[in-house]
Amino acid sequence: MKAALNxxxxxxxxxxxxxxxxxxxxxxxxxxxxxxxxxxxxxxKHAAADLQGDVVALPLDVTAPExxxxxxxxxxxxxxxxxxxxxxxxxxxxxxxxxESQALQDKMIDVNLRGVILGCKLAAERFIPRSGGTIINVAxxxxxxxxxxxxxxxxxxxxxxxxTLALREExxxxxxxxxAILPGVVHTExxxxxxxxxxxxxxxxxxxxxxxxxxxxxxxSHKAMSFVPRxxxxxxxxxxxxxxxxxxxxxRATKTDQAYLAVDAAIRDGYRARANAAGPSASGEQRGA
Numbered sequence: 001m002k003a004a005l006n007x008x009x010x011x012x013x014x015x016x017x018x019x020x021x022x023x024x025x026x027x028x029x030x031x032x033x034x035x036x037x038x039x040x041x042x043x044x045k046h047a048a049a050d051l052q053g054d055v056v057a058l059p060l061d062v063t064a065p066e067x068x069x070x071x072x073x074x075x076x077x078x079x080x081x082x083x084x085x086x087x088x089x090x091x092x093x094x095x096x097x098x099x100e101s102q103a104l105q106d107k108m109i110d111v112n113l114r115g116v117i118l119g120c121k122l123a124a125e126r127f128i129p130r131s132g133g134t135i136i137n138v139a140x141x142x143x144x145x146x147x148x149x150x151x152x153x154x155x156x157x158x159x160x161x162x163x164t165l166a167l168r169e170e171x172x173x174x175x176x177x178x179x180a181i182l183p184g185v186v187h188t189e190x191x192x193x194x195x196x197x198x199x200x201x202x203x204x205x206x207x208x209x210x211x212x213x214x215x216x217x218x219x220x221s222h223k224a225m226s227f228v229p230r231x232x233x234x235x236x237x238x239x240x241x242x243x244x245x246x247x248x249x250x251x252r253a254t255k256t257d258q259a260y261l262a263v264d265a266a267i268r269d270g271y272r273a274r275a276n277a278a279g280p281s282a283s284g285e286q287r288g289a
Contacts, residue, residue: 002220003134006031009079010219011072013037013062013119014089016044019138019186019208023086026212027219028053032084035075037062054079062089062115065122072122084134084219085123087116087160097151105152112156113163120167120178127176135178136218137164138211141227143182145236161225168224177222183211184232 010027014020015036024034028051037060038044044057056078061067076082090112093104116137127133142150143157164180171178185205206228214226227233239247 008032008083010084011035011075011082012086012088016040016047019211020088021047022208023212023215025051026216028055033079037071063110068118069122082126086136087119088138092153094149108152108156113159116160128174132175134219136215137180139180139182141182141184179218180225181214182227184229
């Protein structure tokens with residue numbers, strides 16, 4: 001049976017732009033009450049003002065326990081007991097692993113993994129006494145496959161997938177469900193400047209609305225893992241079954257092995273500048289594939 005969402009309280013991290021904002025709009029469209037959390041408080045307020053329904057904007061730094069706890073407390077104060085947490089905030093910095101700075105590594109780990117772990121913990125502490133609740137983690141295709149040029153990013157997303165599957169089993173007895181969304185190439189600022197061949201782009205790319213739809217669907221169905229686009233699940237399974245040599249040959253032939261290394265530097269620098277200027281965390285652009 002699919003769960004009804006009308007009147008449910010949903011908190012979304014990184015909700016002021018990109019996937020997070022579109023997801024907030026999708027939940028509001030179901031009649032849910034939505035709390036948008038973002039490090040950019042002013043942008044979050046503007047975003048909430050443009051949405052129909054019961055929507056509030058609240059400040060949030062997913063890397064700070066006090067901030068995350070206050071975000072959920074304030075969401076419950078304004079909207080009622082939390083029913084669904086969407087851990088969406090994330091950052092991605094590309095480049096060769098050996099040249100990656102410690103600061104960039106720390107930021108990806110802090111936002112993409114520690115922030116999700118923190119969100120899961122704080123939500124579980126609320127859900128367990130109530131014997132119910134839903135946690136949805138926006139991961140990535142990079143959480144089940146490794147790509148040169150985004151090594152640390154892949155590591156964080158592998159961590160999110162592992163966290164989701166393990167926590168799903170641990171919380172099952174408490175009627176708390178945990179799900180992961182694994183996007184392919186999402187057309188947001190975070191993915192700008194990543195150059196793929198037209199054929200690969202058409203096969204793996206999706207819009208933020210596609211991810212939002214998958215998140216809402218997971219909130220209703222409680223499915224463990226959702227690949228977006230769905231066809232990527234079969235492709236990845238096939239790749240896993242291939243011996244390493246032919247798999248690398250295919251990657252070279254399609255140039256997917258260079259997708260995160262041969263990027264448009266000017267465009268990527270623009271994203272890096274905004275993400276770094278945002279402070280400890282960035283506001284919720286997600287990128288998979």
